[in-house]
Amino acid sequence: MSNERRAIVYSTKPELAKAVAKRFLTKVPQIISEFDEATVVLTGGTMGQAVLEAINKSAKRDDVDWSRVNFWWGDERWLPAGNQERNDVQAHNALLAHVPVNPSRVHQFAASDAGVSLDEAADAYSQELATHAARSGKYPNFDIVFLGVGPDGHIASLFPEREGIREIERSVIAVQNAPKPPSERLSLTLPVLNSSVRIWAVVAGSDKASALGLTLAGASYNEVPAAGLEGRRKTLFFVDSDAAAQVPDALIDPGEFWTSADSTDEH
Template sequence: MTNERRVLVHPDKSSLAGAVAARFITKLLDILDDQELAHIVLTGGTMGAAVLEAVAASPARTTIDWSRVHVWWGDERWVASGDADRNDAQADAALLDDLDLDERNVHRFPAADAGLDLDEAAVRYAAELAEWAAPGLEHPVFDITFLGVGPDGHIASLFPHRSGIGVTDRTVIAVRNSPKPPPERLSLTRPVLNASQRVWFVLAGADKASALGLALAGASRDEVPVAGIKGRRRTVFFVDQDAAAEVPEELIARDY
């Protein structure tokens, strides 16, 4: 078992999405060979959606018993259900609508039109996490957690120089005055993300190069939140050539 960080570089966004999708299907098959259920955390953004679209386009996706897969999200925008800005709406359009999943296996953050305020919504999602908690924990141990990385180094809705990245006494937080719109959000906390067996970062574009370089150089999690996230078994940065511009050559892996 190993938990070192690896950087895998792909020529462009398209090949990046396809490669991650193929690895995801293969790894999910392995996980389901070893255990009854798999818990997966999805992310939003351009590359998050692109990976899911590539999964949808792959004939190999039919080899997965999706009834044994539970889907969660690392964060969500506090907007109405079905709003195109929601991460779950993007995931629905990219893949989930095609899978005909049992809605009991799809664990969505509450929406702004659910009759809850933001703090109540955080408590509600924390309760749902607790329903599926691993022994001794308040949440599932996620088998694969997908995360994007912002140009400022934020992950989920944990932003630089904000208190969220340092919260350890809750599994879900309400985020207000986000530096990135919309201003109100919900997010898993760092301990929950770090309990994941595997964390797969997927990032592309030259605007991500500085954050990635700083994270791998040992920047503080308060300055660059991505630096504070690491899976139990494996942490992989799947990146394109542009995002890898500031990664030292010795940190680039030649294979998975």
Template structure:
């Protein structure tokens, strides 16, 4: 188990998304050769949407046995089902509606119209995760977890100096005072995210350079939440040149 942390720099946002999509398809095929199922955690940022669109457009898309792939979410806006602001709705439009993945393999977080309040929705998602647990903890084996980063260093819906970022035991939490609208959200916690085998962080834009630099320099995760996220095997930061302005030289694995 290598527990690597590396940065891959790409020329621009378009090259970034295409590269991640190609790597993802290759890795999923390889993983399915080694194990019965693969669990993917999706995020809802603008780069993530581009990546899903590129996966859908890639000729290798249908080489994946999607019936053995399960999709989860790192966080969700607590707005009605099908709302365009929901991360799962964006993922369906960009990719999931176009591939042969069973509906039972898609695991969205609950919406207000489910009849669950925010606290109950968090408990329900934790229970669903536990139903698919594959090890000693009540979580599936997350093979690849996609994460974005805000200019403030937040990831998923873990925001600087908010109580959720300090959680040490629960795997899913409600968020009621998000500094980004909407205020009500659901999020996986740091312990849940850090159970992932591989974390792929997608970052583009000069406004992200400072938070990325701080995270890689060892900033406190209570102040820069992405600094506290690390996969069990590997953590890769896929970034464009603008976002890479403050990346330590020794962490750069390859330049595109």
């Protein structure tokens, strides 16, 4: 795996969202051109939604053949279908309802009113991952995994010093008694997230500064789950200046305070 870990800093949250959207809209057509499809894992949260909204508003939005993009989620809140707090609903409202996606390529977690238990929902998503796995692996070929980072350093619904962040056998876990509401959730595990070619963590706000600083300084992932992120090719932290406050200068990308006009080249 690549050991490259970079923080790319933008001055404000809107600039951050717009820049990540631009990078996405540049990269995904390249991936589709090479592999005939692209596979993306979405996240929830304020910045996750902001990035999708920025993608939707971009003049480059329709340069993507959305019918060739597969969508998965890193985690989901165990709430009824259509609940506005569900990550899939937020993604639908921000982007998916506005582009011609192929419904068979949109892989949502089960909802709490679907007639299955939380554990059954975890098993079902695990089986869906296996069904769409690449020949050479256990999971689909994830090209980009989007993630947020909580003030405590949690990623997806993998929380500090909980069994979930240490899980290495299961691909999906049922989360109970989560330290933030709702208490019941579903989440991909760290090995699945790290199977992605690229991990793009989008982090904003001064309340994330400590967690981000510890993450990039190499803290224990049991204590700071985000520190365990390691994409196969790239692990990038796109952050605003507030979140970057405790990141050592040596760990900030030389393109610090990039503008939307900066290069989006990535090999």
